[in-house]
Amino acid sequence: MTAVLPVSADPTARPQEDAKPGRWRRMPPKAKVGAILLGLFVLIAIIGPLIAPYDPSYGNPSPALSLHAPYAAHLLGTTQSGQDVLSQLLVGIRLTLELAFLVGVVATAVAVIVGVTAAFLGGVWDEVLSLFTNVFLVIPALPLLIILLGYLQTKGQTATIVVLAALGWPWGARVIRAQTLAIRNRDFVAASQETGEKTWRVIAYEIVPNEVSLIAASFVNTVLYAIGASVALAFIGVANLNSWSLGTMLYWAQSQQALELGAWWWFVPPGVAVALMGTGLVLLNTGIDELGNPRLRNATSASRIAGRWLRPADPTPVLAEVSQRRGKVAGFLHSFSRSSLLDETEGGRP
Amino acid sequence: MLFILRRLVFYLVTAWVALTINFFIPRLMPGNAVQSIMSKFPNLQPSAYQALEAMLGVGHPGSIWHQYTAYVVDVFHFNFGTDVTEYPAQVSTLLGESIPWTVALVGTATVIAFVIGTGLGIAAGWRHGGALDRVLPGLMTLQAIPYFFFALILIELFAVRLHVFPIGQGYAEGQVPGWNWSFIGSAVYHSLLPALTIILTSIAGWMLQMRNVMITTVGEDYVIAAQAKGLPSHRVVFTYAARNAILPQLQGFGLAIGFVVSGALVMEIVFSYPGIGLLLLNAVTSNDYPLMQAIFLVITFAVLLANMVVDLIIVFVDPRARAGEVAR
Numbered sequence: 001m002t003a004v005l006p007v008s009a010d011p012t013a014r015p016q017e018d019a020k021p022g023r024w025r026r027m028p029p030k031a032k033v034g035a036i037l038l039g040l041f042v043l044i045a046i047i048g049p050l051i052a053p054y055d056p057s058y059g060n061p062s063p064a065l066s067l068h069a070p071y072a073a074h075l076l077g078t079t080q081s082g083q084d085v086l087s088q089l090l091v092g093i094r095l096t097l098e099l100a101f102l103v104g105v106v107a108t109a110v111a112v113i114v115g116v117t118a119a120f121l122g123g124v125w126d127e128v129l130s131l132f133t134n135v136f137l138v139i140p141a142l143p144l145l146i147i148l149l150g151y152l153q154t155k156g157q158t159a160t161i162v163v164l165a166a167l168g169w170p171w172g173a174r175v176i177r178a179q180t181l182a183i184r185n186r187d188f189v190a191a192s193q194e195t196g197e198k199t200w201r202v203i204a205y206e207i208v209p210n211e212v213s214l215i216a217a218s219f220v221n222t223v224l225y226a227i228g229a230s231v232a233l234a235f236i237g238v239a240n241l242n243s244w245s246l247g248t249m250l251y252w253a254q255s256q257q258a259l260e261l262g263a264w265w266w267f268v269p270p271g272v273a274v275a276l277m278g279t280g281l282v283l284l285n286t287g288i289d290e291l292g293n294p295r296l297r298n299a300t301s302a303s304r305i306a307g308r309w310l311r312p313a314d315p316t317p318v319l320a321e322v323s324q325r326r327g328k329v330a331g332f333l334h335s336f337s338r339s340s341l342l343d344e345t346e347g348g349r350p
Numbered sequence: 351m352l353f354i355l356r357r358l359v360f361y362l363v364t365a366w367v368a369l370t371i372n373f374f375i376p377r378l379m380p381g382n383a384v385q386s387i388m389s390k391f392p393n394l395q396p397s398a399y400q401a402l403e404a405m406l407g408v409g410h411p412g413s414i415w416h417q418y419t420a421y422v423v424d425v426f427h428f429n430f431g432t433d434v435t436e437y438p439a440q441v442s443t444l445l446g447e448s449i450p451w452t453v454a455l456v457g458t459a460t461v462i463a464f465v466i467g468t469g470l471g472i473a474a475g476w477r478h479g480g481a482l483d484r485v486l487p488g489l490m491t492l493q494a495i496p497y498f499f500f501a502l503i504l505i506e507l508f509a510v511r512l513h514v515f516p517i518g519q520g521y522a523e524g525q526v527p528g529w530n531w532s533f534i535g536s537a538v539y540h541s542l543l544p545a546l547t548i549i550l551t552s553i554a555g556w557m558l559q560m561r562n563v564m565i566t567t568v569g570e571d572y573v574i575a576a577q578a579k580g581l582p583s584h585r586v587v588f589t590y591a592a593r594n595a596i597l598p599q600l601q602g603f604g605l606a607i608g609f610v611v612s613g614a615l616v617m618e619i620v621f622s623y624p625g626i627g628l629l630l631l632n633a634v635t636s637n638d639y640p641l642m643q644a645i646f647l648v649i650t651f652a653v654l655l656a657n658m659v660v661d662l663i664i665v666f667v668d669p670r671a672r673a674g675e676v677a678r
Contacts, residue, residue: 134360134364138364138657140611141608146630146642150639232498235496237631238634260510271495271502271503279491
């Protein structure tokens with residue numbers, strides 16, 4: 001420890017330290033609410049099983065405790081077989097979040113690889129990968145998920161994660177590809193290519209860092225999808241029904257007619273938990289958007305044109321620029337896609 | 351018309367991919383599906399064993415290529431084999447009974463939600479920051495609620511508590527399906543609450559997207575020019591701004607149909623609505639693989655068909671598509 005601390009050798013160090021608390025204050029209120037809500041659920045996921053008052057599978061045989069309304073000993077009441085709803089909820093949130101998080105990581109990784117590769121390599125690569133992405137976007141995911149998981153007799157957590165991730169990447173890939181197309185032609189990328197950087201280095205150090213907010217948003221979206229899909233799948237019984245997740249809780253509540261019996265405490269908590277998690281993710285996503293793109297903070301309007309997010313402040317000619325850069329084969333194949341309609345025509349040529 | 355032709359090629363490719371996935375799923379999955387089906391349904395004839403083997407590719411009768419061609423030919427003849435749960439009913443018969451229900455309910459509700467959502471989006475985008483714009487976060491929360499949970503809450507409120515709507519089912523007990531007024535009335539009455547859940551949960555998505563594009567479009571020079579000319583505002587809104595803003599919206603509609611259909615499947619299960627979603631659930635619970643796969647194909651083809659309709663509408667709305675300008 002010396003006395004020269006105030007004068008830092010690195011001039012960037014001080015503002016960064018200042019930025020931390022300030023950034024939180026400057027965050028849009030929507031994002032704050034989202035982050036707090038989500039943080040709460042992550043906390044529950046971590047400590048939930050530890051603080052659960054009962055074993056979620058233990059059914060109290062006493063008939064008085066079957067379908068008991070909430071009271072001091074069972075804060076969220078009991079199920080038909082005398083299980084503690086609060087314990088199930090605390091354990092279930094972990095399983096659901098864990099699954100959704102892993103699906104998000106895997107699917108986002110695939111989306112980044114496919115999206116960046118397609119846009120950066122361009123040409124035939126781009127068109128083949130884009131076609132692949134578009135095909136999987138159009139094929140309805142849920143029925144395919146149901147069939148795949150129906151066949152996988154084990155129905156373990158791993159199978160669900162793999163299948164959900166395998167069908168959850170196309171949206172992200174599409175958005176990331178569009179963003180990469182826009183970044184690829186910037187001067188700093190050309191500069192690093194001119195200095196002889198290897199392609200993977202350009203991608204990893206020049207392209208991907210510029211897409212962090214987009215990748216984060218895509219991750220959040222995928223987590224949202226994974227929560228929705230896994231809960232829906234468990235609800236209709238395509239899951240490991242011996243484990244406790246929010247989906248299986250709803251499955252048991254529905255199959256044992258919680259609603260008809262008027263046991264709202266059994267049924268409402270898992271549903272509300274899913275809804276709150278979803279709301280938190282949606283709010284966080286808008287926040288990430290606004291944080292990563294300063295233009296959005298004032299004009300929050302963004303629109304997707306030709307597969308790209310455009311803001312009012314963006315220069316318009318980018319569209320024509322990108323479409324002109326397609327090769328002959330690529331241009332021909334691109335004209336099959338619906339977004340080709342929105343391309344600018346060159347020089348007013350019909 | 352070149353645009354439509356090119357899109358047609360894309361749909362053919364997608365249909366082929368779906369078909370191929372469907373073909374390979376049972377052949378790549380671990381375990382012997384035929385054995386498990388046979389042990390579950392003792393009333394199946396031995397002849398069904400061979401049929402199932404051929405259908406699911408277990409036991410490998412003939413080369414993969416031979417199986418594949420036979421399978422494709424079967425699909426084109428709507429021959430999805432014999433159903434194992436309701437043996438000896440044909441899978442195609444079961445599908446034929448449930449498809450009309452789903453198409454009538456989900457189709458109508460989706461179109462209504464799209465029209466209302468887009469309309470609200472136009473209004474919210476035109477008056478950016480207005481009252482309609484400010485209720486949007488609330489609507490987005492509504493979207494975060496899982497479909498089926500929302501549906502169950504509505505059933506509890508309107509059917510169980512208030513007795514305004516019936517609890518699930520496609521028509522009242524004792525009614526015989528047919529083209530008579532009492533049956534149609536009963537069917538419509540039973541479809542109101544399911545339709546309402548679809549509309550309420552999907553409206554916010556359409557509204558948000560339309561609003562965002564609308565805000566961008568309203569700032570365009572040609573819209574300002576139209577206003578400066580002193581055109582009546584309804585003309586500026588609909589003929590100048592909305593007409594252009596709706597193009598990305600229509601594209602989004604095509605892509606979102608798959609999601610809407612998926613949600614609607616679960617909704618049908620909640621309402622015990624006799625459509626294809628309920629059929630899929632029954633197929634899953636009874637390990638009825640041939641039926642499951644046929645349903646997947648039917649849903650995929652329906653989504654592709656809906657996408658083609660959207661393309662036709664785009665051609666109608668967008669003069670660039672009509673003129674074939676995209677063809678280079």
